[in-house]
Amino acid sequence: MIRRWLQPLRDLFQRRRFERDLDDELQFHLDSRTEQLVATGLSHGEAIRQARIELGMTELHRDGVRAARGLRVFDLAWGDLRYAARSLRRTPGFSLTAISVLSLPLAASLILYLLFDTYALQMPPVQRPQRWFYLEGIDELNRGVALLSPAQVEAIDTDLPPGVEGFYTTRYLHRPLQIEGRGGEAWRGGEAVSDHYFRLLGPRLQHGRGFLGGADPRDRYALVLSDHGWERLFQRDPQVIGRGLDIAGQRYTVVGVTAAGFTGTYPMSSLYWIRERDYRAHLPADEVDQRQLDLNGFLADDGSLDALNEALGARAQQLPVAADEDLVLHGLRAVPRRGVLREGDREEAMLAGLPVAAAVLLMLLIAAANLANLVLARFAARRHDMALRAALGAGRRRLLLQLLTECGLLALAAAALALALAALCIHPVHAATFSLLAEMGYDLIDIQLGAGSAVTATVMALIATLLFGGLPAWLVTAPWSARRRGQPDAAALKRADGSRLRGGLMVAQVAGSVLLLVIAGLIGANARRAELTPLGFDPAPLVAFDAGRDAQALARALREQAEVAALGGVSSLPLMSEGERMDGERDGRSDPLRVRFIDAGWLEVMNIALQRGRAFNAADAASAPVAVISRRTAELLWPRQDPLGRTLRLVRPDEAPAAWSRSVEVIGVVDDVASGWLVSGADHSMVYLPAAIGDGELGQILLRLHEASPRTLSRLHAICVDIDPGADCAPFRLSSALRVQRLPFLGASRLASAIGWTSLLISCIGLYGLVSYVVVQQRKELGVRLALGAQRSQLIRHVMRGAVRQIALGIALGLPLAIGLSRVIAALTDRLQTVDIGAFVIAPLLLAAIAVLAAWLPARRSARIAPSEALRADS
Amino acid sequence: MGQPVLPGTLDMLALKAISLGPEHGFGLLQRIQRCSGDVLQVEQGALYPALHRLEAQGLISAEWGVSENNRRAKFYALSAAGQRRLQQDLQHWRELVRGIDGVLGTELLA
Numbered sequence: 006m007i008r009r010w011l012q013p014l015r016d017l018f019q020r021r022r023f024e025r026d027l028d029d030e031l032q033f034h035l036d037s038r039t040e041q042l043v044a045t046g047l048s049h050g051e052a053i054r055q056a057r058i059e060l061g062m063t064e065l066h067r068d069g070v071r072a073a074r075g076l077r078v079f080d081l082a083w084g085d086l087r088y089a090a091r092s093l094r095r096t097p098g099f100s101l102t103a104i105s106v107l108s109l110p111l112a113a114s115l116i117l118y119l120l121f122d123t124y125a126l127q128m129p130p131v132q133r134p135q136r137w138f139y140l141e142g143i144d145e146l147n148r149g150v151a152l153l154s155p156a157q158v159e160a161i162d163t164d165l166p167p168g169v170e171g172f173y174t175t176r177y178l179h180r181p182l183q184i185e186g187r188g189g190e191a192w193r194g195g196e197a198v199s200d201h202y203f204r205l206l207g208p209r210l211q212h213g214r215g216f217l218g219g220a221d222p223r224d225r226y227a228l229v230l231s232d233h234g235w236e237r238l239f240q241r242d243p244q245v246i247g248r249g250l251d252i253a254g255q256r257y258t259v260v261g262v263t264a265a266g267f268t269g270t271y272p273m274s275s276l277y278w279i280r281e282r283d284y285r286a287h288l289p290a291d292e293v294d295q296r297q298l299d300l301n302g303f304l305a306d307d308g309s310l311d312a313l314n315e316a317l318g319a320r321a322q323q324l325p326v327a328a329d330e331d332l333v334l335h336g337l338r339a340v341p342r343r344g345v346l347r348e349g350d351r352e353e354a355m356l357a358g359l360p361v362a363a364a365v366l367l368m369l370l371i372a373a374a375n376l377a378n379l380v381l382a383r384f385a386a387r388r389h390d391m392a393l394r395a396a397l398g399a400g401r402r403r404l405l406l407q408l409l410t411e412c413g414l415l416a417l418a419a420a421a422l423a424l425a426l427a428a429l430c431i432h433p434v435h436a437a438t439f440s441l442l443a444e445m446g447y448d449l450i451d452i453q454l455g456a457g458s459a460v461t462a463t464v465m466a467l468i469a470t471l472l473f474g475g476l477p478a479w480l481v482t483a484p485w486s487a488r489r490r491g492q493p494d495a496a497a498l499k500r501a502d503g504s505r506l507r508g509g510l511m512v513a514q515v516a517g518s519v520l521l522l523v524i525a526g527l528i529g530a531n532a533r534r535a536e537l538t539p540l541g542f543d544p545a546p547l548v549a550f551d552a553g554r555d556a557q558a559l560a561r562a563l564r565e566q567a568e569v570a571a572l573g574g575v576s577s578l579p580l581m582s583e584g585e586r587m588d589g590e591r592d593g594r595s596d597p598l599r600v601r602f603i604d605a606g607w608l609e610v611m612n613i614a615l616q617r618g619r620a621f622n623a624a625d626a627a628s629a630p631v632a633v634i635s636r637r638t639a640e641l642l643w644p645r646q647d648p649l650g651r652t653l654r655l656v657r658p659d660e661a662p663a664a665w666s667r668s669v670e671v672i673g674v675v676d677d678v679a680s681g682w683l684v685s686g687a688d689h690s691m692v693y694l695p696a697a698i699g700d701g702e703l704g705q706i707l708l709r710l711h712e713a714s715p716r717t718l719s720r721l722h723a724i725c726v727d728i729d730p731g732a733d734c735a736p737f738r739l740s741s742a743l744r745v746q747r748l749p750f751l752g753a754s755r756l757a758s759a760i761g762w763t764s765l766l767i768s769c770i771g772l773y774g775l776v777s778y779v780v781v782q783q784r785k786e787l788g789v790r791l792a793l794g795a796q797r798s799q800l801i802r803h804v805m806r807g808a809v810r811q812i813a814l815g816i817a818l819g820l821p822l823a824i825g826l827s828r829v830i831a832a833l834t835d836r837l838q839t840v841d842i843g844a845f846v847i848a849p850l851l852l853a854a855i856a857v858l859a860a861w862l863p864a865r866r867s868a869r870i871a872p873s874e875a876l877r878a879d880s
Numbered sequence: 881m882g883q884p885v886l887p888g889t890l891d892m893l894a895l896k897a898i899s900l901g902p903e904h905g906f907g908l909l910q911r912i913q914r915c916s917g918d919v920l921q922v923e924q925g926a927l928y929p930a931l932h933r934l935e936a937q938g939l940i941s942a943e944w945g946v947s948e949n950n951r952r953a954k955f956y957a958l959s960a961a962g963q964r965r966l967q968q969d970l971q972h973w974r975e976l977v978r979g980i981d982g983v984l985g986t987e988l989l990a
Contacts, residue, residue, distance in 0.1 A: 009938055026944075026954070030905060030928065033953045037906040038924075040949065061925040069929030074936055 013075035020076075027070055031063055081403075082410070089411035099383060102774070103376055104419045106767050107469060110369040111423035113760070115462050116431050117358070117365055120438065123452050125354045128344055130266050132207035136170070136304040139347065140317070143336035149349060150334060153298050155285065157334065160324050161300065166316035168308025173206070174199045174281055174298040177271050178252075179447065179735065181722075184238055185249035185256075192735070193238070194447050195252075195277035196269055197284035200224065205303050206270070213246045213261030216280060226283050228257035232265040233448060234276030252279065254730065266451075270301070272345045274448035301342065313339045345450070364521060364760045369469065371517045371764045374510045375771035376415075376473035381507055382778040384408055384481040395485045404482045412474025413467065420466035427462075428454050441741070441748055480506060508811055511775060514768040515815020515856060516822065518761070519849055523823035525754070525761035526844025531684050531837055532754035535747045538686055541678030542579075542611045544739035546570070546713055549578050550706045550725055553732035557699035560706055562724050568710050568717045573607030574696065574703035580742035583681030584691060590654040591642060598638065599681065599688060600655060602696040602703060608633075608675060610709045618649045618673035627697040632669035635677050635691040648674060655692065669694065683746050684837060713738065765852055769859035776808050777863040788872040797868035804867045808860035816849050885922050890930050892969040893920070895962055898940055904953040905931055931956060939965050 016023045035056050042052035060066075071077050093100040128134045140161065142150035153161075162172045176197045203215025211232065216224045228250055230238065239245045239259075248259050257279055269275030281298070304313065317337040324334055340348055391404055399407075435452050436443060443449060552574065553559055564572050577584060584599035605621045616636060625631055632653065639648040648671045656666040669692075677687040696702040710717060718736045725734035780787070787800055795803075827839040885893060897903070897911045905927055912922055934940045939962035947953040958966070 009936065012936060029952060030954050033904065033947070033951055034906045034909075034924070034928075036951065037947075037949070059924055061923070063925070066925035066928050069926070070932045073929045073933035 013079070016074050016076055017079055023074075023076075027067060031060070031066065035060060081406075085407050085410040086414065088407065089414045092411060093414060096383075099379065100415065100418075102770060103379060103415050104422055106372050106375055106770060107416065107419035107466070107473075108422035108426060109763055109767070110365060110372045111419055111462060111465055111469070112426035112430065113365045113763075114369060114465060115423055115427040115458060116434055117361060118461060119427070119431055119452055119454070119458060120435065121354070121358050121362075123450055124272055124344075125346055125351050125358075126344055129268075129270055130208060131270075133303060134342075136308070137342040138302055138304065138310060138313075138339045139342050140172075140300040140302065140337055140339055141347075142334035143321075143338060145335050147335075149338075149340075151299070151347060153300050153334075155298060157324050158298050158300050161317075161320060161337070166313055166320065168305050168312050168316075170303045170305045170308070171201050171205050172199075172300060172302040173202045174300050175202070175270065176281060176284070176298050177273070177275070178279075178284070180253045182238070183251035185251070193234075193276050194271075194273050195234070195279065196271070196275045197281045198278050199281050202278065203229070208267040209264035210261050211264045213259070215261055215263075216278075220282070224260075224280055226255065226257045227260040227280065228252075229261040229263065229278045230259055231263050231268050231274070231276055231278075233268055233274050233451070235262045237276060237448070250277065252277075254726070255283075257283070268448075268450055270342075270345055272350075272450065273442065274450050276448060302339070310339050310341060361756065364524070364757065367517050367521060368760050368764050368767075369465075370472070371514050371521075372767050373469050373472040374514045374517075375767050376469075377477050378507050378510045378514075378771050379774050380412060380474055381477035381481070381510075382774070384477055388481070391482065391485070399485075401482045401485045404485060405478050408478035408482070409470065409474050412470045412478070416466035416470040416474075417463065419469075420462040423466070424454070424459060424462050427458070438752065441744055476506070507775060508807070511768075511771060511808075511811040512814045512818060514764075514771055515812055515852070516819035518764040518768045519816050519819025519852055520823050520826070521757070521761040521764045522848040522852055523820070523844050524826065525757035526848045527827060527837075527839060527841055528750065528757045529754045530841035530844055532747070532750035534686070534838060535683040535750045538679050538683045540680075540683075540743075541676055541687065542613060542680075544580065544743050546710045547610070547739040548708050548710060548713055548718065548721070549737045549739065550708070550721070551733045551735075552698065552704050552706050553725070553729045553734075555699075555729055556703065556706065558728050559725060560698045562728060563706065563708060563721060566721065566724070568712060568721075569708050570711050571606060571610040571709040573610040573707050574604040574698040575607050575705050575707055576602035576696070576702055578705050578707070578737075578739070578742065579611070579678070579680035580683075580739060580746060583688070585657075587655045587657055587692075589642060589690075589692065590656060591652065596641060596690070597658075598655070598690045598692050600692045600694060601680075602694050604696055604698050604703060607707065608693075610707050611678070612709075613678055614676045616674045616676060617647075618671070620673050620675070621693075621695045625695040627695060627700045627702065628667075629695050630667065630669050631672045631695060633673040633675055633693040634671055635688060636674055637677050637687065638690040638692060639671075639674050641690055653692070655694075667694070683743075684750070707739075761848075765855065769856055772808055772812075772856055772859040773863055776804060776860045777866070779807065780804060780863055780867045783867075784870060787867050787870050788874070791870060792872040800867045800870075801861070801864045804864040805857075805860050808864075809857065812853055812856045812860070816853060820845070820849055883919055883921065885920055889973075890922065890926065891934060892966070892973065893922070894927065894930050894934060895939065895958065895966040895969065898956050898958045899963065899966055902955045902957040904947060904955050906953075908956065934962065938962075 035053070038056040038059060039049070039052045042055055043049055047055065068077070071080060131137060140153070142153055142157070144150050158172075158174055165171065178195050178197055179192060180195070182191055182193050198216075200216055200218040200220060203210075204218055208215075210229075212235075213229075215229055216227065218224075230245065235241055235245060238250065239248065242248065245259050245262060250257050250259065257277075269278070304310070317339060321334060321337045324337075343351065346354060394404060394407075431452055431454065435449060439449050550559065550563070556574070560572060560574070563569055584601040587598055587600050588595045589598040603621070605623055605625065608615070608620050618633075620633060621631070632655075634642070634648060634653075642648065642653065643651060651671050652668055653671060654666060654668045657664060675693075678691075679685075679687045680691070681688055698706065708721075718738075722734050722736055725732060783804070787804075790800060790803070791797075823845070830837060831839040893912050894908060897908045897915070900911065903911060908931075909922055909924060909927055912920060931940070931942075935942050935956070939959060940956045941959050942954050942956050944952060945955045
């Protein structure tokens, strides 16, 4: 049976032999009949003639045989392809326009898909991915807790639950590296992993070996490089095995290099792997209580996640009790791993990607509508050709196939161009999207265009074919539907002209473009707001360090440095959080407020001016019942009254992990600053409470430097490492936090503008084409009007009337949609500005002006028609 | 004078002719005419699409060989599936003929 199905393909690929055999068979028949006739007494010539007459039209028989062998389908398809290619070659302007219009949104879709696939969908090259899982803790509010402490991991890993092949841990490191034989250091990313990491994940190695496991002494201070790391750190030195790499002061020796394509299991590229036990050798004993490890594993062949989760339920009770309540786990669960992102992060990535995907899809639809318009006009102009084919026996199905073949050829060409564009742009777009990570020294995962991308582009192109080619082809071939008998009349041909559909498509394109441009305008407004919001302080000279375990010693050592102008401590960094949320109760009322704990030096570091009263001083002990508030907070709590001396009770909200409350007296009022989310402007409220460096409340030490050069930062980092080698001593510039906030809006604004303006360009191309078509179609009528005395300006107005109506309708449809969408966004979040005159008024007006211009340019041609020529020509 | 083959019966006639022994297309044509006593006239060109259709359905097999007059010719032979199909077609034909005979043999009641 399978051979029967494959036979047509075999005949197709051995076509010459098939045709030759068929010729031979028919020739044999002719020769045999000729011989027979000669034997009856006819002359040879007469016999041949009679034999040929009896056999009939051999070409018809050949067609019959080809149809019987299933080759007719291929022959017809090939014929359609050649006809479509010839037809497109004869109209290069239309073909190039159509291919360009479709390739832009296809390329954008492909780039978006590649980014999303790499980070959210793609599985790293591990063995047995279907058995891969990660463990997360469950806190008292049933929320997942991603990281576990070494002590917790040890308790879980002591004996394997049934059905588990093995556990392994990973910890992402971002440390300064020094390569043996080379000066200078660079901050690069890698992982500290458990002994069985390479055995369980099974990545291929191109040089050397992975870790042997089982605390093998040969693994002591061993290091495995990724292919990426081999290139970046050792320039693919063929003698890399045995070379040394200094990580945060400890020398490691390279023992292996993984194959290209494996860069770890994080959404950043890991350049190296070291053993967790070697890394922890430098950490003090009390760090085992810190939650820093990712715990993952693989199920055995007979294992299941349900059974594992059941076993974990009992094991959670045996976890060591952590001193800090924040670290207490109330349960454990195993979750299947589907890529480099965890489930929660994957969902967030999908959520973040949805608006972009929607915008790109809308752009694709606009392009498809545009093409449908162009294609409709083109097909309608070929009605004579179709009537001729129908008269020769082609049914509607044949005509449809021919038209769709032409559209499919356009779509495939657009897919090829889209692939080329995506190949050119994917790396710059990838780098721009994650530029901040790259600047902070993190290496990005490689994105490659592969066979999958080509398949994706082709499938999208073929779907687009159905979108922009299907409906016009159906409409234009309606006069030849099976229900009708005979040739269609003029009325039927006129109805199949598709003028209403063209108008509707144009309105839809303009509406879509309005929507995209208005949204782009709103995003741009928010980006400008993020850019222009006055902070009230200068982040450029501010650098933060993690307070670490010996914050006082660190603060003392840093304060002594000449480069440090001022030093202070804070609970949460400005521009990285809004501060802690608490309820402020006074005079029987309660309002939500934001709170930061600060030491006496912090206001000076930030240069926040005191308006009234006093700031904290050394005499204000930590937990003293005093507070300094911002001006807006004073206005909020005691409008038009003097807040000094008033009492405020601060209470952590019910959902906070630990209950806390304090009554404080307001001792000072300071200027407002924007230290939270920039799009919200100046802090809505801010209450500062006193604390001291080293008492646990202040997690960050903030410095204001005279100059923040890389050399200064490196020196300060070295001081921090001297005091506490195991601490996270990476200096963090507050200007980076500013970029973290501004960059997404800037990126989104640029992306939205690109999409919006591209959609407008596509719509304008459509308008130009449509009006041009109208001018050509109505040439005779316009000639008559001119001959009867119409003014040329009247002609232009007549031609543009339809286009202007479509533009107006499109804006009338698109604007309410945009307003509706902005209302939905406003309901979802109050952080974004959703009303902007520029977006809702200027953008549509600009679109209208440009669209009218696109329609006017071809309309001018109507004024240059020579009436005598127009009247002489056939319509 | 020969009669054209009834529509829909060419496949059955071809299968029957082939069942009498492997033969080339021209020979099969002669065989059908001869067995019908020159009553049936098969349209020559129509036979070849029918043969290729039967071959594509796996009811007959084809092999190139040498004819009785030393020419290269394509010989067709019946397959097991073709044998079964022939039996089915013959049974259907006989039932059809019986039915038609039954109608045509009925006399008008006075």
